[in-house]
Amino acid sequence: MKTTTLPLLVLSLILFGCSGSDEPTAPASSQGEIRMSLVDAPAGFDAVNIVVTEVSVHKAGGDSLSGWIVVDSTTRTFDLLKLTNGASGLLGTRKLDEGKYTQIRLKIGAGCNVVVAGTSTPLEVSSGIQSGLKLVHNFDIVANTIYELTLDFDASRSVRLIGVQYRLSPVIRVVANITSGTVSGTVSPVAARAVASTTVGTDTLSASADSVSGAFKLMGVPAGTYSVKITPTVTTHRDTTITGVQVVAQQDKSLGTITLKPR
Numbered sequence: 001m002k003t004t005t006l007p008l009l010v011l012s013l014i015l016f017g018c019s020g021s022d023e024p025t026a027p028a029s030s031q032g033e034i035r036m037s038l039v040d041a042p043a044g045f046d047a048v049n050i051v052v053t054e055v056s057v058h059k060a061g062g063d064s065l066s067g068w069i070v071v072d073s074t075t076r077t078f079d080l081l082k083l084t085n086g087a088s089g090l091l092g093t094r095k096l097d098e099g100k101y102t103q104i105r106l107k108i109g110a111g112c113n114v115v116v117a118g119t120s121t122p123l124e125v126s127s128g129i130q131s132g133l134k135l136v137h138n139f140d141i142v143a144n145t146i147y148e149l150t151l152d153f154d155a156s157r158s159v160r161l162i163g164v165q166y167r168l169s170p171v172i173r174v175v176a177n178i179t180s181g182t183v184s185g186t187v188s189p190v191a192a193r194a195v196a197s198t199t200v201g202t203d204t205l206s207a208s209a210d211s212v213s214g215a216f217k218l219m220g221v222p223a224g225t226y227s228v229k230i231t232p233t234v235t236t237h238r239d240t241t242i243t244g245v246q247v248v249a250q251q252d253k254s255l256g257t258i259t260l261k262p263r
Helices: 127-131
Strands: 031-040 047-059 068-072 076-079 089-097 099-108 113-116 119-124 133-141 146-153 159-162 165-168 172-176 180-188 194-200 203-208 215-222 224-232 240-247 252-259
Touching: 031 047, 031 133, 047 089, 047 119, 089 099, 099 127, 099 146, 133 146, 133 172, 146 215, 172 215, 180 194, 180 224, 180 240, 194 215, 203 215, 215 224, 240 252
Parallel strands: 031 146, 119 165, 180 252
Antiparallel strands: 031 089, 047 068, 047 076, 047 099, 047 113, 068 089, 099 133, 113 119, 146 172, 159 165, 180 215, 194 203, 194 224, 224 240
16 A cells, blocks of 8 residues: 555454354364454545445365355445554454465445545445455465454545546455554644554555544554654644564554654
8 A cells, every 4th residue: 555644444354263053163173263354544534334245265276156155245334434543344254164265255235435524425336346356365274273364445545536426446455463463552742643654565554543542553564673654644743753663473562652742
């Protein structure tokens, strides 16, 4: 994702095991579980409501039809802009046979909309996306273990205004939770309305500091060392960069309170 001070949709996907019964049961010895969650980052809209009708995964070696396994076929609506700063939406959970899997497929249905300045406008979704948006991600399901995925949906790059029509062209980053962590902190003063950001390869992850507490959390950051930039959205304070931020997989790296200097 390109650098932006708009909310990044972190689409986080969590696939979790499910049995034929409504009551939870331990996974069979030849099965594991997958959990998929959806997250986002800040974007310049009041709301971006996405209707997800189905979530599936593809098993290696399967054909284009029989290889797909439905994880969840319940139609749900997610406001991407509410899935920030540590919040996420559960896309699906299911028990899967152990083995290799190669893709995730999201089906996005009609009824999507974007809210700008208090006005709701339909979001055009192409027929191709409705039939299934395929995301390449290779992973292994191991017996008696849970594999967690986060889909980071970048709303600021996914929603485009073409003429007078808003169109959805999903930009989604898939992150394995087992290899990623989070970065959190609190920005002072809160009135600076700061945005925290860091670069992961060619993508930029960002999170807006909470308007009341000043707290922020960057989600799905692969293990490694980063520089985190804190940028105020008002001109009364200066930006600052914290270098050498070490992220450990499945852990949160707290930066504590970051105080911005006045200009």
